[in-house]
Amino acid sequence: xxxxxxxxxxxxxxxxxxxxxxxxxxxxxxxxxxxxxxxxxxxxxxxxxxxxxxxxxxxxxxxxxxxxxxxxxxxxxxxxxxxxxxxxxxxxxxxxxxxxxxxxxxxxxxxxxxxxxxxxxxxxxxxxxxxxxxxxxxxxxxxxxxxxxxxxxxxxxxxxxxxxxxxxxxxxxxxxxxxxxxxxxxxxxxxxxxxxxxxxxxxxxxxxx
Numbered sequence: 001x002x003x004x005x006x007x008x009x010x011x012x013x014x015x016x017x018x019x020x021x022x023x024x025x026x027x028x029x030x031x032x033x034x035x036x037x038x039x040x041x042x043x044x045x046x047x048x049x050x051x052x053x054x055x056x057x058x059x060x061x062x063x064x065x066x067x068x069x070x071x072x073x074x075x076x077x078x079x080x081x082x083x084x085x086x087x088x089x090x091x092x093x094x095x096x097x098x099x100x101x102x103x104x105x106x107x108x109x110x111x112x113x114x115x116x117x118x119x120x121x122x123x124x125x126x127x128x129x130x131x132x133x134x135x136x137x138x139x140x141x142x143x144x145x146x147x148x149x150x151x152x153x154x155x156x157x158x159x160x161x162x163x164x165x166x167x168x169x170x171x172x173x174x175x176x177x178x179x180x181x182x183x184x185x186x187x188x189x190x191x192x193x194x195x196x197x198x199x200x201x202x203x204x205x206x207x208x209x
Contacts, residue, residue: 030123034099037086041073069106069114075142076100076116081129087141091117100126103166109148109194112168114141115175120188127178130190131155139174139192146199150174150192157186165189 074087091101100118107113118126133139139150153173157180158165165187166175172194180186 030097030099030119034085034124037073037088037099041075041086066108067111069102069108070144072144074102074116075140077140077142078133078137080137081132083126083129085118085124085126087116097123099124105166105168107168109141109143109146109174110172110197112170113166113173113175114143114148115166115177117177120178121181127176127188130176130178130188133190139176141174146197148174148194149196149198151195153191153193155188155190158189160185160187162187165191 071089073089075084076087077084085099087100087102088095088098089102089104091103095101096117096119100116103115103117105113106115118124120127120130133152133155135152135154137152139152141148141150150173160179165177174192174194176190176192178188180188
């Protein structure tokens with residue numbers, strides 16, 4: 001009987017260690033993939049761009065607006081919550097291990113809704129402080145050759161199956177989505193309006209396999 005008890009105790013200890021190590025493993029995995037994505041993004045930026053690479057405001061305005069989101073990796077920056085992360089394309093479980101991900105339904109930033117999802121309590125927990133943002137706070141998204149500046153409009157909670165939040169209503173906006181700590185059936189949604197477009201000499205980054 002004592003031997004059985006010892007074996008059960010040993011099994012419980014092993015299970016406890018594995019459960020404790022799981023969050024650490026997830027965090028390390030996320031850091032690794034995010035570093036790869038960030039390196040790919042940074043390597044795509046020319047160190048000494050030629051003047052011909054820069055476009056004047058007139059040239060930018062004359063360019064026809066595209067409907068689809070560029071295929072380049074993005075860079076999401078929110079100073080208020082100390083967030084700087086490379087944004088990949090996709091929102092599957094494997095995608096979100098690597099960092100924030102663009103919804104496939106996202107439109108071109110200058111004409112529609114750019115939607116990004118990220119974890120809040122597992123892996124890199126990129127959006128863990130998303131609830132701290134208030135109307136008027138600034139968000140920057142670098143994508144392709146442009147750096148887009150957004151201003152927070154609102155945040156609210158909705159059902160996890162409410163896909164209307166990522167619909168494009170012909171408004172240039174940014175939508176950030178993440179889970180709640182207390183339930184998996186609800187989502188925290190943040191909406192921000194596009195207020196400025198800054199042209200920067202950035203070429204298309206590599207993709208992360």
